[in-house]
Amino acid sequence: MQSDNPTTPQERTRFSRRTSVEQVEEGQFLAPKFDRNGFIPVVTTDADTGEVLMVATMDAEALLRTVDTRQAHYWSRSRNVRWRKGASSGLIQDVVEIRIDDDQDAVWLRVRVRGSGASCHVGYRSCLYRSIKLDEGSPANAIELRFEETEKTFDPGAVYGNAPNPTRL
Numbered sequence: 001m002q003s004d005n006p007t008t009p010q011e012r013t014r015f016s017r018r019t020s021v022e023q024v025e026e027g028q029f030l031a032p033k034f035d036r037n038g039f040i041p042v043v044t045t046d047a048d049t050g051e052v053l054m055v056a057t058m059d060a061e062a063l064l065r066t067v068d069t070r071q072a073h074y075w076s077r078s079r080n081v082r083w084r085k086g087a088s089s090g091l092i093q094d095v096v097e098i099r100i101d102d103d104q105d106a107v108w109l110r111v112r113v114r115g116s117g118a119s120c121h122v123g124y125r126s127c128l129y130r131s132i133k134l135d136e137g138s139p140a141n142a143i144e145l146r147f148e149e150t151e152k153t154f155d156p157g158a159v160y161g162n163a164p165n166p167t168r169l
């Protein structure tokens with residue numbers, strides 16, 4: 001089914017309609033499925049190391065801009081704005097490859113990050129800088145986290161200044 005998100009004429013031109021399962025799974029044209037709010041999830045990895053850097057969201061325009069500029073654009077659901085990664089930090093993500101999954105409702109960006117190579121606004125290389133401890137703890141206690149990255153690659157205060165933190169409680 002064609003999603004019922006509002007789409008611009010450009011989006012209708014560049015994104016193919018979803019007409020059959022075979023077409024979506026085996027076809028040669030991009031026919032992305034956005035959710036009811038117009039978003040598609042994105043996983044972003046380092047093109048050279050394979051490290052997962054971010055799990056994020058795009059709207060249709062962010063996907064188009066990413067394809068056309070070969071720089072990663074996302075939609076921030078906490079700030080409710082589309083953004084070009086690195087616009088304020090300089091940590092631009094140059095796109096090496098964009099993959100779409102089987103049913104075309106998830107995107108995989110393979111990127112090279114400029115500057116210090118970090119992708120996370122907290123200062124770490126990857127947003128997924130902590131793991132859940134699996135080897136200790138008891139069912140009665142709070143689940144603990146372990147830092148897998150122990151040093152920040154940049155100082156967020158120096159890079160972002162007084163810009164509001166995108167993390168929401």
Ligand SMILES: [Zn+2]
Pocket residue numbers: 119120121122126127128
């Ligand atoms: Zn992050």
